[in-house]
Amino acid sequence: MLELRFHSRGGQGGVIAGKLLAxxxxxxxxxxxxxxxxxxxxxxxxxxxxVRIDDKPVRIxxxxxxxxxxxxxxxxxLQMLDVTQGLKSGGTILINTEKKPEDFDFDDSYKxxxxxASSIAVKHGLGSVTQPIVNTSILGALAKILKIVKIExxxxxxEEDVPAKTEANVAAAIEAYEVAVG
Amino acid sequence: xxxxxxxxxxxxWGAMCAKAQVVSAYPITPQTTIIEELADIVAKGLxxxxxxxxxxxxxxxxxxxxxxxxGARTFTATSSxxxxxxxxxxxxxxxxxxxxxxxxxxxxxxxxxxxxxxxNDSLAQRDTGWLQFYCESNQEVLDTTIQAYKxxxxxxxxxxxxLDAFFLSHTYEAVDIPGQEATSxxxxxxxxxxxxxxxxxxxxxxxxxxxxxMEFRYxxxxxxxxxxIAADKADDDFKAMFGRGYGVVEEYRLDGADYxxxxxxxxxxxxxxxxxxxxxxxxxxxxxxMKMLRPFPAEKVxxxxxxxxxxxxxxxxxxxxxxxxxxxxxxxxxxxLPEDQRPPIYDYIVGLGGRDVxxxxxxxxxxxxxxxxxxxxxxxWIGLKE
Numbered sequence: 421m422l423e424l425r426f427h428s429r430g431g432q433g434g435v436i437a438g439k440l441l442a443x444x445x446x447x448x449x450x451x452x453x454x455x456x457x458x459x460x461x462x463x464x465x466x467x468x469x470x471v472r473i474d475d476k477p478v479r480i481x482x483x484x485x486x487x488x489x490x491x492x493x494x495x496x497x498l499q500m501l502d503v504t505q506g507l508k509s510g511g512t513i514l515i516n517t518e519k520k521p522e523d524f525d526f527d528d529s530y531k532x533x534x535x536x537a538s539s540i541a542v543k544h545g546l547g548s549v550t551q552p553i554v555n556t557s558i559l560g561a562l563a564k565i566l567k568i569v570k571i572e573x574x575x576x577x578x579e580e581d582v583p584a585k586t587e588a589n590v591a592a593a594i595e596a597y598e599v600a601v602g
Numbered sequence: 603x604x605x606x607x608x609x610x611x612x613x614x615w616g617a618m619c620a621k622a623q624v625v626s627a628y629p630i631t632p633q634t635t636i637i638e639e640l641a642d643i644v645a646k647g648l649x650x651x652x653x654x655x656x657x658x659x660x661x662x663x664x665x666x667x668x669x670x671x672x673g674a675r676t677f678t679a680t681s682s683x684x685x686x687x688x689x690x691x692x693x694x695x696x697x698x699x700x701x702x703x704x705x706x707x708x709x710x711x712x713x714x715x716x717x718x719x720x721x722n723d724s725l726a727q728r729d730t731g732w733l734q735f736y737c738e739s740n741q742e743v744l745d746t747t748i749q750a751y752k753x754x755x756x757x758x759x760x761x762x763x764x765l766d767a768f769f770l771s772h773t774y775e776a777v778d779i780p781g782q783e784a785t786s787x788x789x790x791x792x793x794x795x796x797x798x799x800x801x802x803x804x805x806x807x808x809x810x811x812x813x814x815x816m817e818f819r820y821x822x823x824x825x826x827x828x829x830x831i832a833a834d835k836a837d838d839d840f841k842a843m844f845g846r847g848y849g850v851v852e853e854y855r856l857d858g859a860d861y862x863x864x865x866x867x868x869x870x871x872x873x874x875x876x877x878x879x880x881x882x883x884x885x886x887x888x889x890x891x892m893k894m895l896r897p898f899p900a901e902k903v904x905x906x907x908x909x910x911x912x913x914x915x916x917x918x919x920x921x922x923x924x925x926x927x928x929x930x931x932x933x934x935x936x937x938x939l940p941e942d943q944r945p946p947i948y949d950y951i952v953g954l955g956g957r958d959v960x961x962x963x964x965x966x967x968x969x970x971x972x973x974x975x976x977x978x979x980x981x982x983w984i985g986l987k988e
Binding site for chain 1: 776874
């Protein structure tokens with residue numbers, strides 16, 4: 421079983437990212453469970469979303485404490501949270517940032533990958549410069565870096581479940597997939 | 603058709619499949635997205651229902667009672683304090699023998715304010731005359747919503763189906779949605795024999811003097827006895843048609859097990875993984891899942907638990923001053939068995955106010971059960987903060 425944790429701020433689309441990933445995994449006939457932080461959601465407050473993926477039904481129904489990988493949609497969270505808490509050794513940290521992986525000082529046992537999802541989102545008219553909506557871009561990058569889901573499945577999930585600016589979201593996911601390196 | 607749905611959406615889609623004709627609901631906290639989803643479904647024309655938005659949960663149930671009495675199939679949903687506010691009318695729906703169906707998201711009672719899960723809200727309604735079913739997956743929520751109408755309308759009693767806050771209500775997973783044609787075959791339109799009908803007038807809700815009130819209650823008890831059979835039949839028929847069944851109780855890896863963990867709600871799902879691990883390590887422990895609280899499946903529970911070495915009931919609730927509710931119920935039905943057939947029943951209080959019940963925690967209970975003295979079996983609290 422693979423366990424993921426998304427860190428974002430309320431309004432950036434982190435919870436929807438978890439849901440879209442669940443739909444994408446489901447389209448590949450695998451088993452998935454996705455849920456947000458069990459809390460009260462407020463705009464701009466730190467929120468988390470969690471995804472469990474398995475090739476058999478997911479029976480465990482608890483929060484995720486030891487994720488295999490983490491995905492950070494807002495780099496300002498790094499200053500206020502210990503985002504790597506519980507992250508398994510060898511796990512990947514995927515960060516939405518214009519910086520390079522070597523600009524970050526994480527434990528050596530982690531693999532750090534960066535992608536400028538905000539610029540990609542803004543370029544495709546998703547959100548604004550101050551509040552880009554990066555969930556679909558980050559999922560494109562995730563498909564490339566973590567190799568746990570096909571980009572075609574991510575695209576199909578967006579087409580099915582994102583009613584607003586569907587084409588722009590698909591284009592952002594594909595562009596992030598193409599530019600992500602790691 | 604399969605879709606990725608939350609538990610809340612699953613309840614709403616269940617009501618849609620069952621073709622509820624009137625949805626009467628209060629839309630604000632502690633209401634959940636069940637009603638938001640249903641409002642959307644009705645607005646899109648996917649369900650031909652009258653959606654009545656009311657000013658309180660008390661009125662929400664009053665709306666269901668009125669519509670059901672007029673011959674409509676009704677649905678509502680609530681949670682915690684909202685369910686408590688309905689209390690008076692829960693009795694009314696049951697005593698008026700109206701097969702209303704309601705989804706309740708299990709949330710802890712306030713104060714302190716909580717939106718997280720425990721069972722005290724629904725268990726406090728145990729004696730209102732409603733059937734109660736506790737679910738462990740989103741699929742079970744959807745399927746139970748459909749089954750609920752079948753059972754309710756067979757015995758003329760209301761049914762409450764219950765799902766854990768967050769662990770189901772806000773969790774997405776793949777859910778199979780039965781086709782409309784098959785669902786309509788399983789659950790034909792609601793046709794009450796007596797309803798508010800100007801062409802066939804009857805008196806409703808009149809005064810019932812001392813000489814006949816007891817008989818009204820006795821008939822409810824008979825209907826509950828009948829519901830034991832109706833619930834099994836509704837599940838068997840559902841399984842025959844859709845390939846999925848749950849049982850009002852379920853034995854999981856109990857063959858020859860000395861020790862038994864008894865669970866309800868999502869704790870059941872997590873406990874399955876713990877039982878697998880412990881059996882692999884050589885422990886003789888299995889699981890009894892309780893789905894139905896009312897009517898209480900006494901015979902089934904007696905048969906399953908008699909002769910076991912020890913039983914641990916994981917109660918995500920507390921009747922303060924006494925203990926967990928499920929353990930009291932189970933002890934009560936086991937009491938008149940011969941002493942050598944009657945295992946000690948330990949009452950573990952767990953997960954109140956949404957505290958996570960992890961596999962490690964459940965394993966600790968299973969191991970504690972094997973060695974704890976019998977005299978210490980009441981209200982075992984593990985993992986309390988100092």
